[in-house]
Amino acid sequence: MKAVVLDGFGGLDVLRVREVERPRPGEGQVRVDVVATSINRPDLVQREGKYPPPPGDSDILGLEVAGTVGELGPGVMGWRVGERVLSLVGGGGYAEHAVAYADHLMRIPEAMSFEEAACVCESYITAFLNLFLIGHLEDGNSVLIHGGGGGVATAGIQICKALTPRARVFATAHPAKAERVKALGAERVIDYTTTPEFSEVVKELTAKKGVDVILDHVGAKYLQQNMSSLAYGGRLVVIGVVGGTKAELNLALMMVKRQQITGSVLRSRPVKDKADIVAEFTRRVLPRFGDRAIVPVIEKVFPIDQVVEAHRMMEEDKHFGKIVLKIA
Numbered sequence: 001m002k003a004v005v006l007d008g009f010g011g012l013d014v015l016r017v018r019e020v021e022r023p024r025p026g027e028g029q030v031r032v033d034v035v036a037t038s039i040n041r042p043d044l045v046q047r048e049g050k051y052p053p054p055p056g057d058s059d060i061l062g063l064e065v066a067g068t069v070g071e072l073g074p075g076v077m078g079w080r081v082g083e084r085v086l087s088l089v090g091g092g093g094y095a096e097h098a099v100a101y102a103d104h105l106m107r108i109p110e111a112m113s114f115e116e117a118a119c120v121c122e123s124y125i126t127a128f129l130n131l132f133l134i135g136h137l138e139d140g141n142s143v144l145i146h147g148g149g150g151g152v153a154t155a156g157i158q159i160c161k162a163l164t165p166r167a168r169v170f171a172t173a174h175p176a177k178a179e180r181v182k183a184l185g186a187e188r189v190i191d192y193t194t195t196p197e198f199s200e201v202v203k204e205l206t207a208k209k210g211v212d213v214i215l216d217h218v219g220a221k222y223l224q225q226n227m228s229s230l231a232y233g234g235r236l237v238v239i240g241v242v243g244g245t246k247a248e249l250n251l252a253l254m255m256v257k258r259q260q261i262t263g264s265v266l267r268s269r270p271v272k273d274k275a276d277i278v279a280e281f282t283r284r285v286l287p288r289f290g291d292r293a294i295v296p297v298i299e300k301v302f303p304i305d306q307v308v309e310a311h312r313m314m315e316e317d318k319h320f321g322k323i324v325l326k327i328a
Contacts, residue, residue: 001022001095012311018116022096023058023099026194028076029100034096036117036324037064038064038323043063058091059088063267066084067098085100104275118322123322124296127152132284134237136213139163144229146214147171147174148172149181149321156215158289162285170191173189173190173191173192187205197225198229199226199229216237218240219247227250234260238263239263249261270283
């Protein structure tokens with residue numbers, strides 16, 4: 001089968017499209033014949049040698065797939081060969097065939113294309129998990145989402161508006177992306193290039209109360225301002241550390257304000273945990289794709305042979321929403 005492999009670790013020059021052996025599904029798994037996948041920030045980090053796949057998962061890049069069921073592994077029930085599916089994978093998405101756990105599969109709604117379905121699992125499940133299952137966002141709450149133009153952030157804004165229409169959604173973003181972020185449903189978009197003290201803006205917007213939930217991929221650089229932006233009982237969920245891994249924290253103030261900080265990743269969670277998250281996502285969010293209340297935001301679709309250009313677009317942060325890699 002055709003797949004994207006790494007010729008060592010490093011920059012764009014290590015990406016290669018080659019023929020490799022087709023994987024076979026094991027107990028409780030299926031083979032997905034992949035039509036499309038998407039580019040995610042962790043793919044770039046893995047390419048650089050800083051984010052190895054979990055033990056037992058493919059070392060081929062790609063954390064989500066959309067395609068059809070090609071083969072059922074031992075013990076799999078409830079699925080048929082040929083069904084249109086999307087799924088999380090621990091690795092292997094940049095290939096014509098990938099192995100996924102049956103409990104991680106979801107049926108693609110009729111209204112969705114394979115390219116749209118390829119955008120769902122990594123970004124939308126990540127946003128749902130961290131905003132709702134961990135952050136406990138409720139209708140009428142307020143939320144700050146950093147990096148408004150990225151895949152997880154655009155997904156988060158859309159899910160917030162679909163599931164909690166009375167929630168106040170704020171975002172930070174580059175000014176070039178601000179209008180598109182606002183069009184997705186953000187009440188206020190804060191330009192992080194000219195407003196480094198975003199916490200002051202948050203306080204102004206919330207009459208000094210602060211927000212109930214913050215979804216942050218920056219890490220250390222934003223920690224103090226994030227805590228200052230949180231309301232009493234507020235929840236900060238950290239899903240990335242592009243702005244550093246170490247920062248000082250005023251524990252006394254955190255205690256007085258009863259604030260919570262949670263670190264979260266999706267890829268390395270146990271198989272059963274991910275199955276439970278997928279089940280809840282299927283119940284609460286997937287129908288909103290079917291009725292088109294949520295439509296994945298796609299910047300561009302690249303063929304697999306242009307994977308270098310796709311990675312370059314993400315590296316240069318020239319995208320809004322998702323970058324799709326067409327396989328079949």
